[in-house]
Amino acid sequence: VKCLNTIETILRRSVGTxxxxxxxxxxxxxxxxxKDGPKSLSELMADRQEQAEKSVLISCPSRTSEKxxxxxxxxxxxxxxxxxxxxxxxxxxxxxxxxxxVVSLLESAAIPNVNHECMVPFKSxxxxxxxQSSAASPAQQPRLPCRPQTTIAINELIQRLSREDSVDDxxxxxxxxxxxxxxxxxxxxxxxxxxKDVAAAYFPECTIRPFGSSVNGxxxxxxxxxxxxxxxxxxxxxxxxxxxxxxxEYQMKRTNSERHVTQSILSVIGECVxxxxxxCVGVQKILNARCPLVRFAHQPSGFQCxxxxxxxxxxxxxxxxxxxxxxxxxxxxxxxxxxxxxRAHGVTSSIPGAWITNFSLTVMILFFLQxxxxxxxxxxxxxxxxxxxxxxxxxEGTDCTFVSDFSKIQLQSNTDTLExxxxxxxxxxxxxxxxxxxxxxxxxxxxxxxxxxxxxxQNPFETSLNVSKNVNTSxxxxxxxxxxxxxxxxxxxxxxxxxxxxxxxxxxxxGLATLLLPSKVAGIKGRKKYKKEGASERIKSLLExxxxxxxxxxx
Ligand code: CTP
Ligand code: MG
Numbered sequence: 403v404k405c406l407n408t409i410e411t412i413l414r415r416s417v418g419t420x421x422x423x424x425x426x427x428x429x430x431x432x433x434x435x436x437k438d439g440p441k442s443l444s445e446l447m448a449d450r451q452e453q454a455e456k457s458v459l460i461s462c463p464s465r466t467s468e469k470x471x472x473x474x475x476x477x478x479x480x481x482x483x484x485x486x487x488x489x490x491x492x493x494x495x496x497x498x499x500x501x502x503x504v505v506s507l508l509e510s511a512a513i514p515n516v517n518h519e520c521m522v523p524f525k526s527x528x529x530x531x532x533x534q535s536s537a538a539s540p541a542q543q544p545r546l547p548c549r550p551q552t553t554i555a556i557n558e559l560i561q562r563l564s565r566e567d568s569v570d571d572x573x574x575x576x577x578x579x580x581x582x583x584x585x586x587x588x589x590x591x592x593x594x595x596x597x598k599d600v601a602a603a604y605f606p607e608c609t610i611r612p613f614g615s616s617v618n619g620x621x622x623x624x625x626x627x628x629x630x631x632x633x634x635x636x637x638x639x640x641x642x643x644x645x646x647x648x649x650x651e652y653q654m655k656r657t658n659s660e661r662h663v664t665q666s667i668l669s670v671i672g673e674c675v676x677x678x679x680x681x682c683v684g685v686q687k688i689l690n691a692r693c694p695l696v697r698f699a700h701q702p703s704g705f706q707c708x709x710x711x712x713x714x715x716x717x718x719x720x721x722x723x724x725x726x727x728x729x730x731x732x733x734x735x736x737x738x739x740x741x742x743x744x745r746a747h748g749v750t751s752s753i754p755g756a757w758i759t760n761f762s763l764t765v766m767i768l769f770f771l772q773x774x775x776x777x778x779x780x781x782x783x784x785x786x787x788x789x790x791x792x793x794x795x796x797x798e799g800t801d802c803t804f805v806s807d808f809s810k811i812q813l814q815s816n817t818d819t820l821e822x823x824x825x826x827x828x829x830x831x832x833x834x835x836x837x838x839x840x841x842x843x844x845x846x847x848x849x850x851x852x853x854x855x856x857x858x859x860q861n862p863f864e865t866s867l868n869v870s871k872n873v874n875t876s877x878x879x880x881x882x883x884x885x886x887x888x889x890x891x892x893x894x895x896x897x898x899x900x901x902x903x904x905x906x907x908x909x910x911x912x913g914l915a916t917l918l919l920p921s922k923v924a925g926i927k928g929r930k931k932y933k934k935e936g937a938s939e940r941i942k943s944l945l946e947x948x949x950x951x952x953x954x955x956x957x
Contacts, residue, residue, distance in 0.1 A: 440728045440808055442721075442725075442806050442807075442808070443617060443618075443720070443721045443724040443725070444721070444806075446617075447591075447611060447612075447617065450587065450588065450591040451591060451594075451595065451609075451611070453482075453483075453497050453588060453591065454588070454591040454592045454594065454595035455501060455595055456482070456497050456498045456499070456500065456501050456503070456504060457495055457496060457497040457498070457504075457527070457588070457592050457595070458495075458496050458498075458504060458507060458527045458528075458529060459493060459494070459495055459527060459528045459529070459592060459596065459702055459703075460493065460494045460496060460528075460529045460530070460531050461491055461492070461493055461528075461529070461530040461531065461702065462486070462491075462492045462493065462494050462531045462546065463492075463531060463532075464491075464492060464546075466492070466531060466546060468486075468546060468547070471494070471531070472484065475496055475507065478498070478503045478504075478506040478507040478510070479498050479499060479500050479502070479503025479506065480498065480499040480500070480503070481496055481497065481498055481499070482497045482498065482499050483495075483496075483497045483588075484496045484497065485549050485585050485588075486546040486547060486548045486549065487548050487549050487550070487551050487585065487589070488548045488551075489551065489701070489702060489703060489704040490701055490702070490704075492546055492548065493702055493703075494531075494546075495585070495588060495589060495592060497588075504527065507529075508525065508527070511525075511529055514530070522677065522678055524600075524678040524679075524680065526596060526599055526600075526680050527595075527596055527599065528596060528680045528681055528702060549583065549585045550583075550623075551583075551585070551586055551589070551623060551624075551703075551704065552623055552624055552704075553579065553580050553622060553623045553624055554579055556746060556918065559576065559579060559918070560911050560915045560918055560919070561911075562575060562579065563575060563576065563911070563913070563914055563915040563918075564910065564911045564912055564913075564915045566913075568821065568913075569819075569820065569821035569824065569892075569895075569913040569914055570819055570820040570821055572913050572914040572915065573735045573736070573738070573739045573820045573821075573824065573914060574735055574820075576735075576738055576739055576742060576914065577734060577735050577738040577739070580622040580623060580738060580742065581621070581622065581623075581734075581738065582616070582621050582622070582623060582625075583623070586623055587616075587617075589703050589705075590612050590616045590617075590627055590703075590705065591612065592703075593627060593700050593703050593705055593707070594610040594611060594612050594627075594629050595610070597610050597629065597675070597679070597707075597709065598610040600671070600674050600675055600678060600679050601631055601671050601674070603674055603678075604667075604670060604671065604674070605631075605633060605636065605667075607635060607636045608631060608632060608633050608635065608636065609631075609632040609635045610629050610630070610631055610632070610709070611629070611630050611632055611717070612627060612628060612629055612630075613628050613629070613630050613713070613716055613717050613720040614626075614628035614716070614720055614761075615628070615760065616628060617720060617724065618720045618721075618723040618724045618727065619723065619724050619727035619728065619734055620723060620727060620734065620737050620738065620741065620760070620764060622738070622741070622742070626705070626706045626707070626708060627700070627703075627705040627706065627707045627708070628708050628710070628716075629707060629708065629709045629710070630709075630710055630711070630713050630714075630716065630717060631667065631668075631671065631709060631710070631711040632714075633667070633711070633712075634714070660712060660798070661694070663712070664694055664711045664712040665689045665694050667711050668687065668689060668694050668695065668696050668709070668710075668711050669687060669689060671696060671709065671711075672685055672687040672696035672709075675696060675698060675709075676698075679698075681700055681701045681702040681703075682698045682699070682700055682701075682707075683698065683699050683701055684697075684698055684699045685697070685698040686698065693710055693713060693716075694710065694711070695708050695709060695710045696708075696709040697709075714797045714802075715797050715798075715800060715802060715863050715864060718795060718797070718802040718863060719761075719861075719862060719863060721806075722782070722785075722804060722862060723764060723768075725785070725804075725806075725808070726768055726779050728808065729779055729808070729811065729813060730778055730779065730813065732771075732778065732818075732820055732823060733767075733768075733771060733778070733779065735820055736767055736771070736820065736823055736824065736827065737764055737767050739820075739824060739914065740763060740767055740824075740827060741760055741763060741764070742918070743888065743917055743918060744758065744760075744763055744881075746918045747884050747921050749763075749877075749880065749881050749884060750763065754872075755872070756872055756873055756874040756876075756877050757872075757873070757877055758857070758870060758873055758877060758878075758881055759869075759870070759872070761869060762857070762859055762869050762870040762873070765841065765843055765859050765862070765869060766831065766841060766859065767827065768843050769841045769842070769843050769846070769859075770826075770827050770830050770831070771823075772843060772846035773830070773846065773847070774816055774818060774823075776814035776815070776816050777814060777816070777846065778813075778814075778816050778818070778823075779813075780811060780813075780846075781843065781844060781845060781846030782804060782843055782844040782846075782862050783844055783845060783846075784846075785804035785805050785811070786801075786803050786804050786805075788804075788805035788810045788811060789803045789804055789805045789806075790805070790807070790810075792806075793805055793806050793807075797863075800863050800864055801863070802863045821892075821913075824892065824914070825889060825892040825893065827885075828885040828886070828888045828889035828892065829885070829889045831881070831882065831885045832882060832885040832886040832889050834848075834882075835848070836856065836857060836858075836878060836882070838850065838851060839851060839858075840852065840858035840859065840860055840868075841858065841859045841860065842860045843860075843862055844860065844862055844865065852866075853868070855868055855870070855871060855873075856873055856874060856875040856877075856878045857870040857873040857878050858870065880923070883923040884921055884923055886923075887921060887922065887923045888917045891916050891917055892913075892917070895912060895913055895916070
């Protein structure tokens with residue numbers, strides 16, 4: 403109850419009194435910033451967070467006139483950017499030039515007056531527009547220009563790809579079609595910022611940051627929103643009082659483990675989100691997982707959200723993936739293509755289980771790129787050696803240091819085409835000695851497995867952990883069989899690296915499009931069947947070697 407009473411004060415404080423920082427337009431995916439070269443992830447995130455703090459999310463009636471709507475809102479101050487999208491109705495994201503405009507807007511908003519229902523009196527920056535203020539006259543037949551927040555269907559993608567002229571272009575087109583848009587990225591930061599207002603009821607100085615595929619450069623439209631409740635921003639957290647003289651310390655509750663603190667914090671925040679978080683539905687507290695979390699759906703944005711706390715190593719691995727993706731444009735295209743291919747064939751899944759995860763798959767792709775000759779991306783050890791004193795980062799005894807200044811990284815000149823890389827990726831993992839070796843992007847070379855597991859991928863930072871511990875033998879075998887099949891299919895197309903002449907491209911998917919069609923490899927048995935259909939010499943020997951390997955007794 404006390405918490406509810408203080409929510410309004412906190413909300414005002416969080417949007418109203420912090421200093422106004424200069425706004426930077428077009429942070430992510432826009433190279434027009436003042437600095438040369440790509441921005442670091444932390445710089446991009448700071449810009450996006452700043453935009454989000456000055457933004458509101460408004461549910462609009464379908465007959466809203468954009469002109470009247472903007473005129474109505476601009477009474478509270480200049481608007482930097484706005485856009486509309488559809489998700490259980492039409493919503494608008496509006497970013498003001500100044501934070502005090504948000505305070506002014508909230509002061510002018512009324513509490514809804516609904517019969518037969520009771521309100522939980524929690525005010526937030528999620529608002530609803532009532533019809534009188536900005537309705538268009540019926541004669542105008544308005545249609546708000548909504549920005550899509552979902553991807554095109556796979557069939558449409560296959561058609562689109564079949565119209566491209568090379569596999570390289572196909573991989574570029576797939577990335578373009580599925581990557582997060584500027585608007586979707588803004589919406590993700592806004593949802594984090596709205597959630598921060600809820601968490602601020604308990605921890606007024608906290609921050610909620612997105613991590614994982616929402617920000618690592620590899621997210622596709624519709625991916626989940628991983629959020630991290632950062633309490634390290636609380637002032638004085640790492641303050642060391644002087645050794646001599648008087649000093650004051652806060653009295654705090656104590657528990658016997660960091661994990662227990664995380665669980666308690668997430669438990670109360672989860673309750674708060676469940677009871678008072680506007681738009682948050684289906685809240686589940688999953689506190690006994692290795693990484694405790696609160697899962698819920700944020701209806702107005704359509705995002706499936708996972709809120710964690712004390713998860714700073716995951717933030718570092720997000721930064722690392724982002725850095726690799728920015729080093730060479732082929733990295734993101736290959737990752738998007740392989741991740742999409744894996745999803746299309748059920749190698750990855752949205753349901754947790756024994757499947758390979760997108761994160762594991764991405765690490766496997768990075769490893770493959772480190773193994774090229776010459777390598778396309780450096781090893782993590784190399785990135786650590788290039789780090790300066792400001793990059794030093796040790797999290798609970800784990801060394802997460804690596805260089806943040808892109809200009810210090812010298813790349814070797816590798817001219818492989820994306821088509822070559824894709825084909826060789828499939829071949830590489832069709833023949834990889836999974837039964838004996840572990841994948842290690844820190845060293846950039848495979849190492850003997852330290853423990854028994856069908857697939858072993860060393861966690862880049864917490865090196866004693868296996869990122870793919872969940873994967874079982876049958877899932878790994880399916881992945882290998884599909885790699886074989888796709889390597890074979892691409893090799894079949896080698897005779898015509900360009901789209902075939904004549905015929906309708908819609909009826910004649912080619913190149914990457916053929917790899918996305920339903921597979922003939924249903925399971926291990928399918929592999930033999932495929933072999934009988936006739937393969938090229940290279941793939942034949944590949945199939946043979948795999949068959950022999952499968953006949954070896956398993957460890
Ligand atoms: N992570 C990690 N170790 C793991 C799993 C996840 O460090 N074993 C970190 C990674 O930084 C990862 C993030 O947690 O990017 C989020 O995990 P997850 O949601 O599983 O992966 P995403 O990369 O976000 O991919 P997806 O689009 O499937 O959500
Ligand atoms: Mg994720």
